[in-house]
Amino acid sequence: MQKITRENLINKAIELLDNGTVSRVLGWKIGEFAYDVTPAVFTTKEDLQKDFIFDDFCNANFSKYLIAETRKAEEKVLVFLKPCDTYSFNQLLTEHRFSREKVYAVGIPCEGMLDIGKIKALAGEGIIDVIPGEGSITVKNLYEEEKTLAYGDVLTERCLSCKSKKHVVYDELMGEEGDVIDSNRFDEVEKIEKMSADERFAFWQSQLSKCIRCNACRDICPACTCEKCVFDNPKSSVNNKAISDSFEEKMFHIIRAFHVAGRCTDCGECSRVCPQGIPLHLLNRKFIKDINSFYGDYQAGQEEGSRAPLINYTFDDLEPGEAVGRGV
Amino acid sequence: MQRIGVFVCWCGSNIAGTVDVKAVAEALRSEPGVVFSTDYQYMCSQAGQEIIKEAIKEHKLTGVVVCSCSPRMHEATFRKTAQAAGLNPYMVEIANIREQCSWIHKDMETGTQKAIILGRAAVAKVNLNAPLIPGQTPVTKRALVIGGGIAGIQTALDIAEAGFPVDIVEKKPTIGGKMAQIDKTFPTLDCAACILTPKMVDVAQNENIRIFSYSEVQEVKGFVGNFNVKIKKKARFVKEDVCTGCGICTEKCPQKKVPNEFNLGMDNRRAVYIPFAQAVPKVATIDADYCTMLKTGKCGLCAKVCTAGAIDYTQKDEIIEEQYGAIVAATGFNPISLDKFDEYAYNQSKDVITSLEFERLTNAAGPTAGKLLRPSDGKHPHTIVFVQCVGSRCAACADKGKEYCSKICCMYTAKHAMLTRDKYPDTDVYVFYIDVRTPGKNFDEFYRRAVEEYGVHYIKGMVGKVSPQGDKLMVQASDLLANKQLHIEADLVVLAAAIEPDKSARSIATMLTASMDTNDFFTEAHPKLRPVESPTAGVFLSGTCQGPKDIPETVSQASAAAAKVIGLLAKDKLTSNPCVAHADELMCNGCSSCANVCPYGAISYIDKEFRMPNRTTAIRRVASVNPAVCQGCGACTVACPSGAMDLNGFESAQIIAEVDAICR
Amino acid sequence: MSINSEYKPKIVAFCCNWCSYAGADLAGSNRLAYPENVKIIRVPCSCRVNPMFILRAFQRGADGVILCGCHPGDCHYTSGNYYTRRRMALLFSMLEYLGIEKERTRVEWVSAAEGAKFAATMNDFTQTVAALGENKRLEDLRCKR
Numbered sequence A: 001m002q003k004i005t006r007e008n009l010i011n012k013a014i015e016l017l018d019n020g021t022v023s024r025v026l027g028w029k030i031g032e033f034a035y036d037v038t039p040a041v042f043t044t045k046e047d048l049q050k051d052f053i054f055d056d057f058c059n060a061n062f063s064k065y066l067i068a069e070t071r072k073a074e075e076k077v078l079v080f081l082k083p084c085d086t087y088s089f090n091q092l093l094t095e096h097r098f099s100r101e102k103v104y105a106v107g108i109p110c111e112g113m114l115d116i117g118k119i120k121a122l123a124g125e126g127i128i129d130v131i132p133g134e135g136s137i138t139v140k141n142l143y144e145e146e147k148t149l150a151y152g153d154v155l156t157e158r159c160l161s162c163k164s165k166k167h168v169v170y171d172e173l174m175g176e177e178g179d180v181i182d183s184n185r186f187d188e189v190e191k192i193e194k195m196s197a198d199e200r201f202a203f204w205q206s207q208l209s210k211c212i213r214c215n216a217c218r219d220i221c222p223a224c225t226c227e228k229c230v231f232d233n234p235k236s237s238v239n240n241k242a243i244s245d246s247f248e249e250k251m252f253h254i255i256r257a258f259h260v261a262g263r264c265t266d267c268g269e270c271s272r273v274c275p276q277g278i279p280l281h282l283l284n285r286k287f288i289k290d291i292n293s294f295y296g297d298y299q300a301g302q303e304e305g306s307r308a309p310l311i312n313y314t315f316d317d318l319e320p321g322e323a324v325g326r327g328v
Numbered sequence B: 001m002q003r004i005g006v007f008v009c010w011c012g013s014n015i016a017g018t019v020d021v022k023a024v025a026e027a028l029r030s031e032p033g034v035v036f037s038t039d040y041q042y043m044c045s046q047a048g049q050e051i052i053k054e055a056i057k058e059h060k061l062t063g064v065v066v067c068s069c070s071p072r073m074h075e076a077t078f079r080k081t082a083q084a085a086g087l088n089p090y091m092v093e094i095a096n097i098r099e100q101c102s103w104i105h106k107d108m109e110t111g112t113q114k115a116i117i118l119g120r121a122a123v124a125k126v127n128l129n130a131p132l133i134p135g136q137t138p139v140t141k142r143a144l145v146i147g148g149g150i151a152g153i154q155t156a157l158d159i160a161e162a163g164f165p166v167d168i169v170e171k172k173p174t175i176g177g178k179m180a181q182i183d184k185t186f187p188t189l190d191c192a193a194c195i196l197t198p199k200m201v202d203v204a205q206n207e208n209i210r211i212f213s214y215s216e217v218q219e220v221k222g223f224v225g226n227f228n229v230k231i232k233k234k235a236r237f238v239k240e241d242v243c244t245g246c247g248i249c250t251e252k253c254p255q256k257k258v259p260n261e262f263n264l265g266m267d268n269r270r271a272v273y274i275p276f277a278q279a280v281p282k283v284a285t286i287d288a289d290y291c292t293m294l295k296t297g298k299c300g301l302c303a304k305v306c307t308a309g310a311i312d313y314t315q316k317d318e319i320i321e322e323q324y325g326a327i328v329a330a331t332g333f334n335p336i337s338l339d340k341f342d343e344y345a346y347n348q349s350k351d352v353i354t355s356l357e358f359e360r361l362t363n364a365a366g367p368t369a370g371k372l373l374r375p376s377d378g379k380h381p382h383t384i385v386f387v388q389c390v391g392s393r394c395a396a397c398a399d400k401g402k403e404y405c406s407k408i409c410c411m412y413t414a415k416h417a418m419l420t421r422d423k424y425p426d427t428d429v430y431v432f433y434i435d436v437r438t439p440g441k442n443f444d445e446f447y448r449r450a451v452e453e454y455g456v457h458y459i460k461g462m463v464g465k466v467s468p469q470g471d472k473l474m475v476q477a478s479d480l481l482a483n484k485q486l487h488i489e490a491d492l493v494v495l496a497a498a499i500e501p502d503k504s505a506r507s508i509a510t511m512l513t514a515s516m517d518t519n520d521f522f523t524e525a526h527p528k529l530r531p532v533e534s535p536t537a538g539v540f541l542s543g544t545c546q547g548p549k550d551i552p553e554t555v556s557q558a559s560a561a562a563a564k565v566i567g568l569l570a571k572d573k574l575t576s577n578p579c580v581a582h583a584d585e586l587m588c589n590g591c592s593s594c595a596n597v598c599p600y601g602a603i604s605y606i607d608k609e610f611r612m613p614n615r616t617t618a619i620r621r622v623a624s625v626n627p628a629v630c631q632g633c634g635a636c637t638v639a640c641p642s643g644a645m646d647l648n649g650f651e652s653a654q655i656i657a658e659v660d661a662i663c664r
Numbered sequence C: 001m002s003i004n005s006e007y008k009p010k011i012v013a014f015c016c017n018w019c020s021y022a023g024a025d026l027a028g029s030n031r032l033a034y035p036e037n038v039k040i041i042r043v044p045c046s047c048r049v050n051p052m053f054i055l056r057a058f059q060r061g062a063d064g065v066i067l068c069g070c071h072p073g074d075c076h077y078t079s080g081n082y083y084t085r086r087r088m089a090l091l092f093s094m095l096e097y098l099g100i101e102k103e104r105t106r107v108e109w110v111s112a113a114e115g116a117k118f119a120a121t122m123n124d125f126t127q128t129v130a131a132l133g134e135n136k137r138l139e140d141l142r143c144k145r
Helices: A006-018 A045-051 A065-072 A083-094 A116-123 A187-193 A197-208 A216-220 A246-260 A269-273 A281-295 B021-029 B046-058 B071-084 B098-102 B108-126 B150-161 B177-181 B192-205 B248-252 B292-296 B301-305 B355-362 B409-423 B443-452 B504-512 B551-569 B593-597 B635-639 B652-663 C020-029 C051-059 C080-097 C115-132
Strands: A024-029 A038-042 A077-081 A103-107 A127-132 A136-141 A146-150 B004-009 B034-040 B063-068 B092-096 B136-138 B143-146 B166-169 B209-212 B215-223 B226-233 B318-324 B326-329 B333-335 B352-354 B383-390 B428-433 B457-460 B463-469 B472-479 B484-490 B492-497 B499-501 B539-541 B573-575 B581-583 B603-612 B616-625 B645-647 C011-016 C038-043 C064-069 C105-109
Touching: A006 A024, A006 A045, A006 A077, A006 A103, A024 A045, A024 A065, A038 A045, A065 A077, A065 A083, A065 B616, A077 A083, A083 A103, A116 A127, A116 A136, A116 A146, A187 A281, A187 C080, A197 A246, A197 C080, A216 A269, A246 A281, A246 C051, A246 C080, A269 A281, A281 C080, B004 B021, B004 B046, B004 B108, B021 B034, B021 B063, B021 B108, B034 B046, B046 B063, B046 B071, B063 B071, B063 B108, B071 B092, B071 C020, B092 B098, B092 B108, B098 B108, B098 C020, B108 B652, B108 C038, B143 B150, B143 B318, B150 B166, B150 B177, B150 B192, B150 B209, B150 B551, B166 B215, B177 B192, B177 B355, B192 B209, B215 B318, B215 B504, B226 B326, B248 B301, B292 B301, B326 B504, B326 B551, B352 B355, B355 B409, B355 B492, B383 B409, B383 B463, B383 B472, B383 B484, B409 B428, B409 B443, B409 B492, B457 B472, B472 B492, B539 B551, B581 B616, B593 B603, B593 B635, B635 B645, B635 C080, B652 C011, B652 C038, B652 C051, C011 C020, C011 C115, C020 C038, C020 C064, C020 C115, C038 C115, C051 C064, C051 C080, C064 C080, C064 C115, C080 C105, C105 C115
Parallel strands: A024 A077, A077 A103, B004 B034, B004 B063, B063 B092, B143 B166, B143 B326, B166 B209, B326 B539, B352 B492, B383 B428, B383 B492, B428 B457, C011 C038, C011 C064, C064 C105
Antiparallel strands: A024 A038, A127 A136, A136 A146, B136 B573, B215 B226, B226 B318, B333 B499, B463 B472, B472 B484, B581 B645, B603 B616
16 A cells, blocks of 8 residues: 655645645644644645645644634635544534535545654653654654654554544545454443442542643544533533632533533544543543443444434433443 | 512411421521512412512512422412512522422421522522513414325314315325225225215315315425415316316326226226216326326327316426415325235235225225126135234334234224125135234124124134135135144235335425324324324324324314314414523534424524624524424423523523522 | 431432422322432423533532433423433443442432322432432532531
């Protein structure tokens, strides 16, 4: 399989800009450091050639950006979507969050993205460059040292439990189509389920008490696209941002997870951006696992227009009393 | 800040016996917003209500809390009291300190403490109450009935008799429905045509009724009292107002090979046709699929023979737009397709027929002029096997049949068997059944007569296989009571096919935003207490579109639906409950979650322009609740991720305030 | 009734207007006692209850929250309680996952005719919650008095 390179994407973007298909390009832009990639909107060939980047740190899921971006102009915007991003894309279409006609979606393959946190943990601080190789990466630091790390050790958590390499929606696909993967993404959830109630409480207490309520998880989440979040809305009576004790955080995270339950595509952005390293995806995944076992397999974003489990029912759903104490 | 008055009722000793009402009034006086607090023996009495009215005026109260019996008892009373004193009635909240407190607690201390907390919660809620004004919408005094079978006919007649105009939309060229195809009716054995056709004539002659035959409902917009409906009148290529129904065209048309659907394809009709002699309207229709003139432009014979000049080959579909106050679904049923029931050889032998086909075979106006003759060779059958529950009560075969009981088959089969034995005593009649179900007036007596007087062989057991052999049908079956296998050489096999809702019902339900069950039967607003209303306000259900029914049941349900429609149309204005949902457009994402859970289809979406940062604008899709349709359940408020959806009278902030007050 | 006399758990009961609230009224009319710890909040339908309300109750010091609605199939609004059933199944499972005692939350279907069931349910629920002791895992200490 031919690897898709930065040049391929730039050429594609320039082609689509030149022939008038799109007027803007949502892409990744190089940051201060090699691993410091940020989303950006490009409008010219020059900008693209100068700043556009495509490497192992292009984690950002652009689906959510389309809501704001498509409102800005009538012309189409080009967006590059990794397989997992396409699920979010579909889910947002289902919820009528942007107009499909205003987007030109190019599907690009993904072999997994890297976690700079893991790299730093293994290679230390002061990293100036990360050079990809076959099955490994080479890390260079300020002190002119080099370290080689295996890919598997530095992949992001979400990529380690990738659910699909298949694009569920696109206008054009670059590279080859992958498959839905039978990942073991619920293993970690199961591990927690098997703990005693006290252990579970202690686990989550230790995790959630780290929360600084920076709202990064909410802001990045492609399911959290509310025009105004309940946590910012004085009328909702839960708009409390005080961090005086642990419950506030639990309340925040339970409500947040519940709000995206049945709509979360398990893209893993929440955990990726959490500055405190809280495994927030384990809350969302618990809902996904429960939904699958209670109401049958459902993958949000798999199919545009599908009806989320929480806005649906059958006459013989299980009772809430049956939902708890199931061998936990 | 509200100015709240608290009124604690003694209810004689009912409350005062276990609650220190003075202490409650005293404690609540210091709650935020409370400016007045008192107690009285009977708040609901004239004198009690006067106390409330006076206090509202004297203390300029903006809110009232009555600590008394259940709101289910006197909420309406106290709301009226407040209204009489010039206060918005929805500024009143009740703290239920009788049913929930004094009656269940024996100890004064306990009762008093709990009453204070309940009062506190009510005060907390009233602090957030806002005046609500019930909406009023006008009512278009015309009803639409979709379907012109016996259900639709009865509903339309009843509504028209009450003085309201009614339109019937029927997709076939004539009204009459399934009942027109039936020969006799159980358990009285009177002929279906004799009791149906006079009603059809009544419909035709009633000045309040318009019939749109050969027409379909294409679009429904609006809501209770104010539906706007587009009806497609299909081109029949005959001018309805000119055609006299003489039938000469139907005799002269050279295209003779058109399967006659009225006789279920057992004989042929012409390309121009009138379904049956008593059709209403009695107007010819040209079948565009078969007419040589319409297909090739050559022929035109019918136009030549028509002395009235009614034929018009250039006719086009016509769209009629009309306003209605109420809509009745009477879309009826059909027997299921038996294609998947290969074991009964329905597709292999002409002599395996459905019960409805049997009706046509015994009907004097049918293909055999009422003589019971085998479709294959026109011979008289001497052994007939009736098979019950073909596709009914078929939980194991859900892919081809139905799980439910079709309800009418037991009785019509008893009728068929009895009539056959009556007319042709030399015929052996077998009926294979799972159970014989005869709940209905004179039903069991009827069935007993078939068995005891007419000697019909009822055998408990199912037919396993029917195989055509020569001109015979070999029927393999089990007799469960005798515990043996039977082999019967039959001349004719009649299958009691399950009935299912008409295929058009699904799209009509979608247009009406009326809900359906998994079998595509319309759902009632309440299975016991509101059986002829759909959960969607202004939509009513008549006949088998709601579930399997026989004729008497259909007619009584049709009249019940008509009564509901009349009750609605008799009103000049509809006053709606103001405790309905409303969306905050600034917060709404337009995600459709609320519309998906709304059982009433009360939520629609509009594209609206909003001011955005930096002097830009954006068009966003936002929810809009129709207060005339919303019933105020609140399902949408929880489905809404952004909290844009809230419910008047039970706002999130109010409920949270109650929670806080209770947990304080 | 044998509830620990020192410790009185706080119980919040959300009741739908059409079935359970009427069931509670019936319990009252029939003088069927249940603990005073139970305080009822009337909602039009069980589907009006946002998980946020339940968490809020715990945050403010409730020891147990029970939600009562019409029996499935009998909802006044035809489908409200079906949504409630799914929402609460997921919420309760999540609370359990976070290590909250599963006995602190309950959904019970109580019809307008089931006054006795209402009282029995409240007795049982109060006893169960009382046995667990104070809710320490969910409350917000700032809200304590």
